[in-house]
Amino acid sequence: MTRNSDQPAAVKNTVVSIAGWPVQRVFRLLEYPFSKIQKGVGIQGMPWIFLLPNLLFFGIFVVIPLFINFAFSFTGGTELFLSNRVYTGTEQYRFLLECETFGDPITCREDRFWKGLYNTFVFVFFQVSFLVLFSLITALILNREIRGRGFFRAVFFFPVLLSPVVVALIWKWILLRDGILNAFLVSIGMDKILFFVSPEWAMFWAVFVSIWAHMGFYTLILLAGLQAIQPDLYEAAEMDGTSKERVFWRITLPLLWPNLLVVVVLALIKGVQVFDEVFVLTGGGPGTATQFIVQYIYNTGFTEQVQDFGLASAASIVLGVILFVLTMLQLAVTRARDNG
Amino acid sequence: MLNFKRILATSSMVATLAATSALAETELRMMWYNDGNESEVIQSIIDRFEANNPDISVVIDVVPYKSIMESLPIQLAAGAGPDLARVTDLGGLSKYYMDLTPHISNSDYWEASFGPFLDWLAPDSDRISGFMTQLTVTGPYVNKTFFEQAGVAMPGDGATWDEWAAAANDVAGKLDIPIPMAWDRSGHRVSGPAIAMGAKMFNAEGEPALVDDGLKEMTQRLYDWHQDGTMTKELWGSVSGSSYLGANEDFANGQVVMYMSGSWQIGQFSGTIGDAFDWWAVPAPCGAAACTGMPGGAALVAMKDTKHPAEVGKLMDFLAQEENLAEFYGKNLFIPGHLKLATGGVDFATDDVRAKHALSTFAGAVPKIAPTAFDLQGYPNNRIMFNALISRLNEAIVGELTLEQAYVRMEEDIAKQLAAKALE
Numbered sequence: 001m002t003r004n005s006d007q008p009a010a011v012k013n014t015v016v017s018i019a020g021w022p023v024q025r026v027f028r029l030l031e032y033p034f035s036k037i038q039k040g041v042g043i044q045g046m047p048w049i050f051l052l053p054n055l056l057f058f059g060i061f062v063v064i065p066l067f068i069n070f071a072f073s074f075t076g077g078t079e080l081f082l083s084n085r086v087y088t089g090t091e092q093y094r095f096l097l098e099c100e101t102f103g104d105p106i107t108c109r110e111d112r113f114w115k116g117l118y119n120t121f122v123f124v125f126f127q128v129s130f131l132v133l134f135s136l137i138t139a140l141i142l143n144r145e146i147r148g149r150g151f152f153r154a155v156f157f158f159p160v161l162l163s164p165v166v167v168a169l170i171w172k173w174i175l176l177r178d179g180i181l182n183a184f185l186v187s188i189g190m191d192k193i194l195f196f197v198s199p200e201w202a203m204f205w206a207v208f209v210s211i212w213a214h215m216g217f218y219t220l221i222l223l224a225g226l227q228a229i230q231p232d233l234y235e236a237a238e239m240d241g242t243s244k245e246r247v248f249w250r251i252t253l254p255l256l257w258p259n260l261l262v263v264v265v266l267a268l269i270k271g272v273q274v275f276d277e278v279f280v281l282t283g284g285g286p287g288t289a290t291q292f293i294v295q296y297i298y299n300t301g302f303t304e305q306v307q308d309f310g311l312a313s314a315a316s317i318v319l320g321v322i323l324f325v326l327t328m329l330q331l332a333v334t335r336a337r338d339n340g
Numbered sequence: 341m342l343n344f345k346r347i348l349a350t351s352s353m354v355a356t357l358a359a360t361s362a363l364a365e366t367e368l369r370m371m372w373y374n375d376g377n378e379s380e381v382i383q384s385i386i387d388r389f390e391a392n393n394p395d396i397s398v399v400i401d402v403v404p405y406k407s408i409m410e411s412l413p414i415q416l417a418a419g420a421g422p423d424l425a426r427v428t429d430l431g432g433l434s435k436y437y438m439d440l441t442p443h444i445s446n447s448d449y450w451e452a453s454f455g456p457f458l459d460w461l462a463p464d465s466d467r468i469s470g471f472m473t474q475l476t477v478t479g480p481y482v483n484k485t486f487f488e489q490a491g492v493a494m495p496g497d498g499a500t501w502d503e504w505a506a507a508a509n510d511v512a513g514k515l516d517i518p519i520p521m522a523w524d525r526s527g528h529r530v531s532g533p534a535i536a537m538g539a540k541m542f543n544a545e546g547e548p549a550l551v552d553d554g555l556k557e558m559t560q561r562l563y564d565w566h567q568d569g570t571m572t573k574e575l576w577g578s579v580s581g582s583s584y585l586g587a588n589e590d591f592a593n594g595q596v597v598m599y600m601s602g603s604w605q606i607g608q609f610s611g612t613i614g615d616a617f618d619w620w621a622v623p624a625p626c627g628a629a630a631c632t633g634m635p636g637g638a639a640l641v642a643m644k645d646t647k648h649p650a651e652v653g654k655l656m657d658f659l660a661q662e663e664n665l666a667e668f669y670g671k672n673l674f675i676p677g678h679l680k681l682a683t684g685g686v687d688f689a690t691d692d693v694r695a696k697h698a699l700s701t702f703a704g705a706v707p708k709i710a711p712t713a714f715d716l717q718g719y720p721n722n723r724i725m726f727n728a729l730i731s732r733l734n735e736a737i738v739g740e741l742t743l744e745q746a747y748v749r750m751e752e753d754i755a756k757q758l759a760a761k762a763l764e
Contacts (some may be wrong), residue, residue: 077763080417086763106745112581115740177518177574196578199738283579287738291580299581302410305432305723306757 066320072313078306085310092314113315115288116296119203123278123292124271127207131267132260135215139222140252153223157216167213168280175205196282199289206278206290213277214270218263225259226252257337265330272323293319366651368398370640371412371425373405376607378473381671382659389658396651416643423646424655426473428638430460431720437461437469438644443653444468450660453678456714461639463720470641471660472677473668477702477709478532478602478633480504480625481609483511484618486597490514494622501533501561501625505570508598518572521565522587523600525576527726530733532634533600534558535712536627541725542715548754550725551747554629559733559743566737577738582727591619602633603702607673610695621698624705632710635717637677675703682706721758728753 038046048055068082073092075085100107105114142153159167174180175195182192195201229252237247253260275294278284284291291299293315301312372379379402386398401422403411408427415421416436427433441447447468450458454471461469487494490511495503505521512520523529535541538554565571575587591599592612609619624633640659642652658664662680669676669686673695676682688699716722728750736746 076760078417078761080414088763106741111749194572194574197573197738283583283585284581285579285734285738286573286577287735287740288580289738289740295580302414303582304727304757305429305721306760307413308757308760310760 069313069316072309073317074310076310078308080309088310092310093318095311096314096318110311112288112291112299113293113296116291116293119288119290120272120274120292122203123207123210123274123290124268126203127210127271127274128264128267130207131211131215131218131271132263134211135218135222135263136256136260138215138219139226142219142223143226156219159213160216162213164213164276165280167209168277171205171209171212172281197286199286202282202286202290206282209281210271210274210277214267218267221263222256222259225256229255261330261334261337265326268326268330269323272319272326366396366648368396368424368646368648368651368655369422370398370400371408371422372400372402373408373426374402375604376611376672378668378672381668382473385659385664385668386655389655392658393654396655398655416645419645421643421645423648423652424470424640424642426638426640428636429723430637430639431463431718432723433641434462434464434469434720436643436645437467438642438646438649438652439465439467439469440642440653440656441468443650444657444660453660453662453680455679457637457639457677460718461641463718470639470656471665473638473640474604474672474674475635475637475677475682475706476603477635477675477705478529478600478624479702479705480598480600480622481591481605481698482508482598482620482622483591483594483596484620486511486515486517486594486617488618494620495625497623498631499625501536501558501627504598504622504625505561505565509570511597517595517597519575519587519590519596520570521598521600522571522575522590522596523562524587524602525579525583525585525730525734527582527723527729528634528636529600529602530558530562530729531716531726532624532632532713533627535634535710535716536624536630536632538627538629539712541712542719548719548721548725548758550729550750550754554627555729556743556747557627559729559736559746562733563737563743573738576734580731580734582731602636603675603698606695606698606702609698610673610690610692613694614692615694619694619698621701623701624708630710631708632713633705634713635706635709639677673699675699675706721761724754724757724761728757 037049041049071082072085074087074089075082076088076091077084077086079085096110096113098109099105099114102108102114105111105118108114138156142149142156146152162170172179176182177192177194181195186192193201195205233251233255234247237251242250273294274292275298278290278292279295279298282290284295297312297315297319300308300315372382379400383400386400390397405428408425409429412421412425412427413429413433416433421436440450444450450468450471454468457472457475458468461467482494484494487507492507492510492514495507508520511517531539531541534555534557537557538552539550539558540552540554541548541550543549562571566573566576575585575590579585586601587596587599588601588605588608590596591601592609594617603621606621613619624631640656642649642656646652659668662678662685665676665678666681666686668674669678669681669688671689673688673690676686678685682703688696690696716725719725732741732746732749732753735741735749736743741749
C-alpha cells in the first residue's frame with residue numbers, strides 16, 4: 001500500500017527532474033556572469049540589474065517620448081523633427097487655455113478642446129459610476145451558488161476579449177437607422193430612433209457600450225476580492241442572525257474596499273483615455289457631442305491638412321496633468337485608508 | 341558522378357537565384373488607394389513595364405484612403421515615404437514631390453498632355469511631378485426610376501438647387517423614401533454649389549476669404565434642408581470634425597432620391613447598382629452666379645526623397661504614355677486627366693447606358709466649371725478651407741453653434757492653420 005502510494009510521487013519527481021534539467025543548465029550558465037556582476041555592483045545593486053530590461057523598455061518607449069512630447073508643446077509649425085521646429089514658448093498653452101468663461105466652451109479660443117474636456121468629464125462621471133455599480137452587482141451575483149455560474153462568468157468576461165473596434169462595429173450595426181434595435185422598435189409598433197443624431201442618445205450609447213465592453217474585467221477583480229473574504233465571517237454573522245443588508249455593509253463592502261479602489265482608479269484612468277470605441281461608434285458626433293479629449297488630440301495632430309503637432313502635444317500634456325492628479329488622488333485615498 | 345551532378349545542379353540553382361536578384365536590383369514602392377479596382381488595372385500595366393525593364397520591380401502598397409490622407413504626410417515628413425504615391429491633396433503635399441523633368445524623355449509631351457493639372461501639383465514652380473490618374477467633377481446623381489414612379493418631372497438643364505430640392509422632396513413624399521437629398525460630407529462638395537451661389541473664396545489679394553454672401557447663401561440652404569428633413573442629420577450630424585462620410589451606400593440601397601457626389605462614383609455604381617434602378621447623373625444645378633461643380637481628382641506623383649529618381653522617371657514616363665492611360669481610364673470609367681484623351685480618345689469598357697450617360701454628363705460639365713472653382717482646386721491650402729467649412733457648418737446644423745458663430749469660427753480656424761503653416 002505504501003509502495004503503491006509512493007509511486008505517483010516518484011513519477012512526479014522524475015518528470016520534474018527531467019523537465020528541470022534544461023532550466024538548471026541555463027541557471028548554471030548564468031551563474032558565472034551574475035556572480036561577476038554581483039561582485040561589481042554589490043548585493044544592493046542586484047535588484048537594479050534585474051529591473052534593467054523593464055527600465056530600458058519603459059525609458060525608451062514611455063519616458064523619452066514623454067520628454068519629446070513636452071518639448072513639442074513649446075514649438076509651432078508643421079515640421080516633424082524637433083530640430084526644425086520653431087520655438088513658440090507657452091503660446092500653445094495660452095491658445096488652449098484662453099477663455100472668456102471657462103464654463104462655456106464657445107467663449108474659449110479653442111472651443112473644441114474645452115468641448116472635448118467637458119464631454120470627457122461627463123462620460124467619465126457616468127461611465128465610472130455605472131461601471132463600478134454594475135460590476136459590483138454582477139460580482140455579487142456570480143459569487144453566489146447559482147446554476148450555470150461558470151457559464152455566466154464566461155459570458156460576462158467574453159466582451160473583454162474583443163477588440164474595441166469590433167465591439168463598436170457590432171453596436172453600430174445594432175443602433176443604425178436600419179439596425180436590429182430599430183427593427184425591433186418598429187416590430188412593436190414604435191417609430192425608429194436615430195440614435196446617432198441626438199447628442200443625448202449618442203452619449204448614452206457611448207457610455208453603455210463602454211460599460212458592456214469593460215464590465216467583465218472589473219467584475220473579475222471584484223470577484224477575486226469577494227472570494228478572498230473568509231467564509232468564517234459570514235458564518236459568524238449568520239449565527240448572530242445579522243441581516244443580509246448589514247452583512248453587506250459591515251463585512252463585504254469594507255473587506256472589498258481595496259479591490260473597489262483599484263477598480264475605481266483603473267476605470268477612471270481608462271475613462272479619461274477613451275477613444276477607439278467611441279470614435280468608431282459615433283465618430284465624435286453628432287457635432288462634437290461625443291468628441292473626447294483624446295480625439296481632439298488625434299484630430300489636431302493627424303487629420304487636418306496642417307498637422308499641428310505642437311498644439312496636440314500641449315493638449316496631451318494637459319491630459320497627462322489630469323491623469324497625474326487622478327493618480328495622486330488615488331494614492332492619497334489609499335494612504336489615508338491604510339493609516340486608519 | 342552523382343555528387344558531381346548534385347553540385348552542378350545546386351550551383352546552377354544558386355547562380356539563377358543570384359542572377360534574378362541581380363536583375364531586379366531596384367525596387368520601387370508605390371502607395372496606392374482604390375475607389376474601385378484601379379490597383380488591378382495599374383498592376384497589369386506595370387507588369388508590362390517590368391517585363392521590359394527586368395532590373396526594376398514595382399511594389400504597389402494598396403492602403404485605405406485614410407492612410408493616404410493621414411499617414412502619408414507623416415511618412416514623407418520623416419523622409420520615409422514611398423517612391424511614388426497616388427494622392428488627392430494635390431497641392432498640399434507638393435513640397436515633397438520631385439521634379440521629373442531631368443528623368444523623363446519628353447517634357448513637351450507632359451506639358452501638352454497634362455498642362456493645367458501640372459500647376460495643381462506644383463503651384464509655385466514649373467516642375468513636372470506627376471500626372472492625373474483621374475479628373476473628377478462634382479455633381480449630383482438622381483434615382484430616375486423614383487422620379488418615373490412618382491410621376492414627377494425631373495428638372496432640366498439650368499434648374500436651380502431650390503428646384504431640385506423641391507422635386508426631390510416631392511418624389512420622396514410620394515414614394516415614402518427616407519432621404520430626399522444627400523450630399524457627401526465634404527467641404528469640397530459644398531464649395532461648387534457655394535461658388536454657383538456667388539462665393540468668391542479669395543479676396544482681391546488672392547488670400548483665402550471663405551465667408552461671403554455667396555457662401556452664406558448656400559450654407560443657409562444646407563442648414564434649412566437639414567432642419568426641414570430634405571437632408572438627414574444622420575449623415576452629416578453623425579460624425580464630428582472634418583471626417584468624410586459618403587452617402588453612396590444609401591443611394592445604392594434606394595434610400596436617397598438625389599445624391600450630390602461626383603464622377604468617381606460611376607464605376608462603383610455601375611458595379612453595385614447595375615440595372616437595379618436608373619441612376620442618372622444630372623448637370624450641376626445652378627445658383628445666381630453659375631451652374632458649376634468642383635474639379636478635382638487624384639494624381640500619381642513621384643517623391644523627392646526617392647533613392648532611385650532615374651528609375652522613377654522611367655516608370656512615370658511609361659505609365660503616362662497615351663495608350664497606357666487610355667487603358668487605365670477606360671477600364672476604370674474615369675474622366676481622363678490627359679488633355680488629348682479628354683477629347684474622346686478613350687474607349688470606356690462598359691455597355692451600361694447609365695455609366696455612359698454619367699461619363700458624358702460629367703465630361704460635358706468640365707467646360708462649365710467656374711474659374712473660381714479651378715482657382716480653389718489649385719490653391720495648395722484648399723483642404724484647410726474645406727475642413728473649416730464642413731466641420732463648423734456641421735456644428736451649426738446640429739445646433740451647437742448658430743450659423744453666424746460658425747462663420748466666425750470658420751475664419752478663425754483657417755487663420756490659425758495658415759499661421760501654423762507660415763511658421764515653416
